[in-house]
Amino acid sequence: MIKNLLFDFGDVFINLDKQGAMQNALELFGIKEFSKDMIRINEQYEIGAISSEKFLEFYESKFPKLSRKEIINAWNYILKDFPIHRLAFIQQASKKYRCFLLSNTNEIHIDWIKNDWGIELYNDFKSCFEQFYLSHEIGFRKPNKDIYEFVLHENKLNASETLFIDDTKENTDAAKKIGFNIWNNDPYKQDVVNLFSIKKELF
Known part of the structure; x- marks a missing residue:
């Protein structure tokens, strides 16, 4: 479960x-x-x-x-829009599940996002997560095994009770090897807001 x-x-x-x-x-x-x-x-x-x-x-x-x-x-240049309906999704999901963010990112990108979104929206989004892990802050990056072990250890999580969602197959493959449930989403065809219907067999 x-x-x-x-x-x-x-x-x-x-x-x-x-x-x-x-x-x-x-x-x-x-x-x-x-x-x-x-x-x-x-x-x-x-x-x-x-x-x-x-x-x-x-x-x-x-x-x-x-x-x-x-x-x-x-x-x-890589950074584009944030569809606001995804905020409502994670706000609801965080009421039922322990939610965490794990991103390979950097200070310049995060500064751009804060400026583009506005700090209020950024903080509203960030507050939905129990932990907001950014690679440049924790010193690990996906798909290295140590980043997943870090998240599990820091939060006393069981990998078999955790679903990892990432658009990069290399990252989800690495997580699967240590016991995570995974969804390698296709950003061109799928939206995270449909998580519970797309992966309904897990819930």
Whole structure:
């Protein structure tokens, strides 16, 4: 029986444009693919191993013709709208289940969301979750095993009583290996508000 709901953030609650953001970045930087050092710095930033300042300095040094504003705009290009009906969904779900958020994200993205949504809406959303885990604050990232074990240990959860919802198959596959129930949602065809009908066999 499911007692706990563990949600991803992007493409579960807030809509993302992953493909568009990648294409936009490649065109802006004038490259065909991200280099190993770019991938490494992005991952370090995502777990809070480097500051926003160090992250931006890296890109300013690598692409000196670009302004800091252009780099930030390219980084935030992925972030789109938050359909407000999803707030009502999580407000209701949190009355019946222990709800947690677990997101691979970073300070610049969160700052954009707070500004775009307004701090009142952001806090209303955040308050629906018992814990609001952001990778840059806890030092772990999906799909590494340690991030799931961290959530289980910190909150004394049983994986078999927990449903993990994430749009990235690599993440749900990793969670399934340690006993979580999973829903690898398709953000193009499915909406999290339909969770209880789509996964009705679990409830």
